[in-house]
Amino acid sequence: xxxxxxxxxxxxxxxxxxxxxxxxxxxxxxxxxxxxxxxxxxxxxxxxxxxxxxxxxxxxxxxxxxxxxxxxxxxxxxxxxxxxxxxxxxxxxxxxxxxxxxxxxxxxxxxxxxxxxxxxxxxxxxxxxxxxxxxxxxxxxxxxxxxxxxxxxxxxxxxxxxxxxxxxxxxxxxxxxxxxxxxxxxxxxxxxxxxxxxxxxxxxxxxxxxxxxxxxxxxxxxxxxxxxxxxxxxxxxxxxxxxxxxxxxxxxxxxxxxxxxxxxxxxxxxxxxxxxxxxxxxxxxxxxxxxxxxxxxxxxxxxxxxxxxxxxxxxxxxxxxx
Amino acid sequence: xxxxxxxxxxxxxxxxxxxxxxxxxxxxxxxxxxxxxxxxxxxxxxxxxxxxxxxxxxxxxxxxxxxxxxxxxxxxxxxxxxxxxxxxxxxxxxxxxxxxxxxxxxxxxxxxxxxxxxxxxxxxxxxxxxxxxxxxxxxxxxxxxxxxxxxxxxxxxxxxxxxxxxxxxxxxxxxxxxxxxxxxxxxxxxxxxxxxxxxxxxxxxxxxxxxxxxxxxxxxxxxxxxxxxxxxxxxxxxxxxxxxxxxxxxxxxxxxxxxxxxxxxxxxxxxxxxxxxxxxxxxxxxxxxxxxxxxxxxxxxxxxxxxxxxxxxxxxxxxxxxxxxxxxxxxxxxxxxxxxxxxxxxxxxxxxxxxxxxxxxxxxxxxxxxxxxxxxxxxxxxxxxxxxxxxxxxxxxxxxxxxxxxxxxxxxxxxxxxxxxxxxxxxxxxxxxxxxxxxxxxxx
Numbered sequence: 001x002x003x004x005x006x007x008x009x010x011x012x013x014x015x016x017x018x019x020x021x022x023x024x025x026x027x028x029x030x031x032x033x034x035x036x037x038x039x040x041x042x043x044x045x046x047x048x049x050x051x052x053x054x055x056x057x058x059x060x061x062x063x064x065x066x067x068x069x070x071x072x073x074x075x076x077x078x079x080x081x082x083x084x085x086x087x088x089x090x091x092x093x094x095x096x097x098x099x100x101x102x103x104x105x106x107x108x109x110x111x112x113x114x115x116x117x118x119x120x121x122x123x124x125x126x127x128x129x130x131x132x133x134x135x136x137x138x139x140x141x142x143x144x145x146x147x148x149x150x151x152x153x154x155x156x157x158x159x160x161x162x163x164x165x166x167x168x169x170x171x172x173x174x175x176x177x178x179x180x181x182x183x184x185x186x187x188x189x190x191x192x193x194x195x196x197x198x199x200x201x202x203x204x205x206x207x208x209x210x211x212x213x214x215x216x217x218x219x220x221x222x223x224x225x226x227x228x229x230x231x232x233x234x235x236x237x238x239x240x241x242x243x244x245x246x247x248x249x250x251x252x253x254x255x256x257x258x259x260x261x262x263x264x265x266x267x268x269x270x271x272x273x274x275x276x277x278x279x280x281x282x283x284x285x286x287x288x289x290x291x292x293x294x295x296x297x298x299x300x301x302x303x304x305x306x307x308x309x310x311x312x313x314x315x316x317x318x319x320x321x322x
Numbered sequence: 323x324x325x326x327x328x329x330x331x332x333x334x335x336x337x338x339x340x341x342x343x344x345x346x347x348x349x350x351x352x353x354x355x356x357x358x359x360x361x362x363x364x365x366x367x368x369x370x371x372x373x374x375x376x377x378x379x380x381x382x383x384x385x386x387x388x389x390x391x392x393x394x395x396x397x398x399x400x401x402x403x404x405x406x407x408x409x410x411x412x413x414x415x416x417x418x419x420x421x422x423x424x425x426x427x428x429x430x431x432x433x434x435x436x437x438x439x440x441x442x443x444x445x446x447x448x449x450x451x452x453x454x455x456x457x458x459x460x461x462x463x464x465x466x467x468x469x470x471x472x473x474x475x476x477x478x479x480x481x482x483x484x485x486x487x488x489x490x491x492x493x494x495x496x497x498x499x500x501x502x503x504x505x506x507x508x509x510x511x512x513x514x515x516x517x518x519x520x521x522x523x524x525x526x527x528x529x530x531x532x533x534x535x536x537x538x539x540x541x542x543x544x545x546x547x548x549x550x551x552x553x554x555x556x557x558x559x560x561x562x563x564x565x566x567x568x569x570x571x572x573x574x575x576x577x578x579x580x581x582x583x584x585x586x587x588x589x590x591x592x593x594x595x596x597x598x599x600x601x602x603x604x605x606x607x608x609x610x611x612x613x614x615x616x617x618x619x620x621x622x623x624x625x626x627x628x629x630x631x632x633x634x635x636x637x638x639x640x641x642x643x644x645x646x647x648x649x650x651x652x653x654x655x656x657x658x659x660x661x662x663x664x665x666x667x668x669x670x671x672x673x674x675x676x677x678x679x680x681x682x683x684x685x686x687x688x689x690x691x692x693x694x695x696x697x698x699x700x701x702x703x704x705x706x707x708x709x710x711x712x713x714x715x716x717x718x719x720x721x722x723x724x725x726x727x728x729x730x731x732x733x734x735x736x737x738x739x740x741x742x743x744x745x746x747x748x749x750x751x752x753x754x755x756x757x758x759x760x761x762x763x764x765x766x
Contacts, residue, residue, distance in 0.1 A: 119704040136700065145551065151459035152448040171448050172441020174381040175459055181551045183698045186378050187441065190370035212370050213441025274699060277551055309704045 073203040074166055077222070080158030085282075086220055087161070088137070088231075089243040089252050089264060092288035095120070095133040096239060097298030099306070104236030108221070110194040110208050115186050117218040118233055122298070122310050131295045132288035135241065137233065138163065138184040138218035139273070139281030146176035146185065155215070161247075161282050162220045166204045170214035177215060181277050185217045230255055239292070330748055331491060334741040337587055338488070339495045341738060344586075349734055352727040359724020362717040363438065371441060373717045379702055380695040380712035385439040387687045388722055391571065392432035392729075393466075393543055394564070394683070397536035398572015399425030400473055402604075404533040407525065413600055415751035416592040419744045420579050422480055424572060425473045425532075427732045431725050433466060438721055458546045465539040472535050476528040479521060483746035486511040503739075540565050547690070553630035554623070554694040563615045570608045571683040574657075577601050577676035579733070581669065583742050592743055595669055599661075602672040605679060606661040613654040616686075620650075634697045638689060645689045653682020 044060040097120050105117050121134040140163045147157050154169035155176055165185075177185045192210040200208065205222035221231035229235075234242045235255055245252030245261060252261045264270060270284045299307055366373050376383045403421035406414035437443060453460045485508035488494065489501070511517055544564035547555040557563075577598060584593040620638075623631040638646050657675040660666045692712050696702070702710055736742075 114706045114709065116704060121700055121703045123701075148456050149458060149549070151454060151457040151463070152445075152452045153454050154448075169445075169448065169452070170442065171445040173436075173439070173459060174441070175457070175546070177378070177381045178552060178695065179550045181699045183379065183700055183702075187371070187381060189377065190372040211442075213443075215441075277699075305706075309706070 070168070070202045073201055073205075074168065077164055077166070077204040078156060078158065080160035080162060080222075081225060082159070083248065084160040084225075085247045086140070086225065087245055087247040087252065087261060088140075088220070088234075088283045089245075089261065089270065089286065090135055090283065091241050091243070091268075091286040092132055092134060093286060093291045094239045094241045095135055095288075095298075096293045097122075097133045097302075098238055099302075100236040100238055101135060101233035101242065104232040105218070108232040109206065109210075109216075109219075110192070110196070111210065111216075112192050112194075115188075115192075115210075115216065117186070117216065119183075120298075122295075130288075132291070133295065133298050134285075135233075136182065136184070136273075137283065138220070139182055139279070139283045140218075140220055142280035142282065143278060145179040145181070145279060149175045149179040151175070160225075162222050162225075163217075164204045164219055164222065165207065165215055165217060167207060167211045167214040167216065168202065170211075172213040172215065174215065181274065181279065182281075185215050187215055188212050326752055327487070327745070327749055330745050331487075331493075333589075333591065334743055334745055334748075335488070335491075335494060337737060338500075338739070338741065345734065345738075349731060352731045352734075355720075355727035356724045356731070359720045359727070362720035362724075366438070366717050367443065373715060375712050375714045375718060377709040377712070378705065379698060379710070380692055382439060382691055382695060383712055384688075384714045384718040384722055385435045387684065387691055388725055389432055389435035389439070390543060390564075390687050390691075391684050392428045392435065392725065394540065394568030394687075395572050395575050396425050396428035396432060396469070396473070397540045397565070398569045399423070399428065399576070400469075400476070400532045400536040401569055402572055402576060404476075404529040404536070407529040408533070412751070412754075413597060415747040416589070416743045417576065417580060417597055417601070418747060419480070419740075419742060420583065421572075421576050422477045423733060423736060423742075424575055424579070426477045427729055427736075429466075429470055429473055430732065431728055435721075435725065458542065458549055461542045462539075462546060465535075465542045469532075469535050469539045472528065472532045476525075476532050479524055479528065480744065481740055482508065482511050482521060483513070484740055484744055485509075486513060487745050488740070500739075536568075537565055540568050551699075552694050553628075553634045553697055553699075554690065557619060559615060559619050563619060566608060566611050566615055567683060567686065570605070570612045571680055573601055573605045573608060574676040574679035574683070577605065577673060578680065581673040581676075583737070584669075587737070587742060589743060592748070595667075598669050598672045599667050602657075602661040602667060602675070605657050605672075605676065609654050609657045609679065613650075613658070616650050616654070630697065630699060634693060637693050637697060642689050642693050645685050649682050649686035649689055653679055653686065 042059060042061045045057045046060050046063060048056055048058060048063075050056050099120060101118050102116055102120065105111070106113065106115065109117065111117065118135055118137040121136055122131055123134045124131045140161055142157075142161065144155075144157055144163050147155050147163060150156075151173060152169055152171055154167075154171070155163060155165045157163050172187070174187060177183075177187060188210045189212075191212040194209045196209045202208070203223065205219060205226065207216060207219055210216050221229075221233075224231055230244055230253070231242075234244045237254070240254040240256050243252035243254045243259065243264075245258075247261060250261050251258055252264065253259070264286070265284065268286045270286055272281045272284055299310075374383065374385075399421045403418050403425060405411075406418050406421065437446065440446060449460065449463055453463070455461075485504050489504040489508045494501075511521070541561035541564065544560040548557060548560040550556060580593050580597065580601070584590060620635065624635045656678045660671050660675040696711065
């Protein structure tokens with residue numbers, strides 16, 4: 001009994017000493033940090049805006065150019081924007097395959113032309129029903145199979161609902177691609193050969209540059225959301241097909257009109273694609289009723305290489321490796 | 323030394339003592355195939371996976387087919403050798419070592435096909451550094467690593483007695499380094515009663531363990547496909563189905579290798595028609611099971627006609643019909659017919675049946691992987707036309723051939739280190755036979 005007491009008291013002592021040690025180290029550390037800029041003070045003060053929105057005054061000599069901090073960017077990308085839960089609504093009645101969303105996405109993410117993070121399908125639910133255009137980004141599911149199956153945690157679900165891929169972690173096993181029932185993911189089969197600006201910092205929220213042998217996909221333009229802007233595809237769409245918003249605020253906007261998400265779902269019978277799979281997508285669709293355009297308009301002004309994407313391919317063509 | 327052992331050594335060790343020219347020729351051919359495969363791999367690492375036939379829909383191709391195939395052979399080897407050992411099957415002695423070697427050699431090759439399929443080979447250690455236990459790939463890594471150790475131990479302790487025999491045999495015409503190697507590998511085994519007891523106990527324990535591991539590990543591999551929602555993969559039957567398929571291919575390979583070694587190492591005296599017929603009957607039973615599993619898997623998908631299942635089945639019956647017929651009719655029915663009719667049970671016929679089973683099972687793997695990936699829930703659209711379908715390129719074939727070549731090379735090398743038929747097992751079997759004869763006479 002006595003021994004036990006002694007033991008516990010010695011442990012307490014150890015913890016106390018440890019605390020003391022750490023504390024003094026911390027004090028010494030701050031002292032060093034605090035003293036450093038004082039040595040070469042120039043006296044010239046500069047006003048700066050801090051990250052929490054306060055205006056602060058610092059000495060000019062204390063200003064350092066921020067270094068590329070990829071590690072912090074990745075860490076930040078795990079968290080997501082607090083208090084948000086993003087949702088997208090795609091109004092199929094308005095889509096006419098203008099493909100501006102595809103172009104804006106490819107441009108914004110420096111994707112090669114054969115890489116689409118958002119694709120436009122031409123669907124037909126049954127033979128009696130008419131065809132309709134069906135834009136498909138990543139659904140950012142609330143029960144994402146791709147995240148479950150990733151062996152290294154390279155793809156992850158954030159608290160704001162966004163699913164991201166860290167292409168510095170991805171090993172390229174492609175399991176997420178086979179697990180995703182919506183074919184939302186693309187693989188970098190070769191070096192994408194993009195010229196990245198010199199001071200560019202890799203951030204999973206933007207996912208530039210793509211890395212050969214890793215997986216990429218729609219990121220809901222998490223980089224734009226961080227600075228309170230709409231995703232690129234939403235802004236680019238000339239028809240206002242895509243609405244984006246925060247489900248907690250119950251509001252979505254296509255940049256022109258802002259609507260209540262819940263009444264939109266109720267009034268226009270919103271649905272999620274293949275609800276029965278249980279993946280709980282964050283992307284909702286409004287059915288293609290009372291359409292603004294006939295479906296054929298979607299074929300006008302299309303490049304041959306694009307329009308042949310909608311003709312059924314039966315024979316197996318040899319591969320071109322360029 | 324008993325006269326028995328002397329004759330065994332005389333028959334089984336010549337291949338260890340000297341190596342003929344044909345061995346070098348065959349080995350050279352395998353080496354060449356292997357080098358071509360390495361060239362293909364360098365191309366793939368240099369230019370990226372664009373040199374393969376895989377694209378965004380079919381992201382897993384021949385590599386994964388080979389992976390499942392080789393792992394299946396390995397587990398089958400483990401199951402067959404473990405079962406033969408554990409149940410003291412009387413005719414096992416001449417074939418058990420080949421089964422054990424299949425286990426370890428396939429296991430050494432299989433995982434490489436995963437490495438070829440992985441986009442960033444340099445990041446492979448991340449699986450160990452940042453593993454997520456939710457992922458079936460991590461289950462598989464744990465399972466395969468367990469299996470590697472289990473199978474290696476099982477193989478080694480089965481070799482131990484033979485190493486001691488080879489070490490103690492003065493008449494063996496072998497270079498000194500080989501003698502030294504046997505001395506080290508035999509671990510001081512002298513065949514005392516105690517050592518024999520320990521060895522026999524550990525072999526029994528390991529046999530039981532690797533049977534369990536083989537079943538678990540191959541089920542885990544099947545679940546990599548089973549846990550996804552993809553049509554054709556999302557099936558509860560996949561675990562047991564894969565295990566049965568594995569045994570099917572493994573028994574087939576065992577028969578083929580028996581035929582090859584019987585011929586080239588002149589082992590006609592030891593590997594006889596009896597062994598072919600016995601393993602043929604195993605193949606027959608497994609083929610029946612495999613056919614039954616295949617039938618029930620496809621029947622339920624076809625009859626219920628869920629949209630995606632129907633599209634997949636239609637594809638299998640039209641575009642992939644040739645593969646389907648080879649894999650699921652010829653591959654299953656030929657072995658059954660050949661072995662069911664006693665008149666047809668010759669060594670040559672059974673070997674042919676085994677080759678057909680082996681090839682058909684590879685094709686079966688192919689039509690499990692590729693057609694499903696070509697049948698995503700959303701139709702394949704808005705994709706570059708030449709990216710649509712899968713057809714393997716020379717890089718994939720060269721690496722496949724390299725895998726087979728390495729399999730051959732490893733078998734050839736090991737057959738020069740230790741006899742392809744276990745001397746100790748044969749000795750034991752013959753002693754038992756003699757005892758049985760003696761007691762039989764006594765009873766009369």
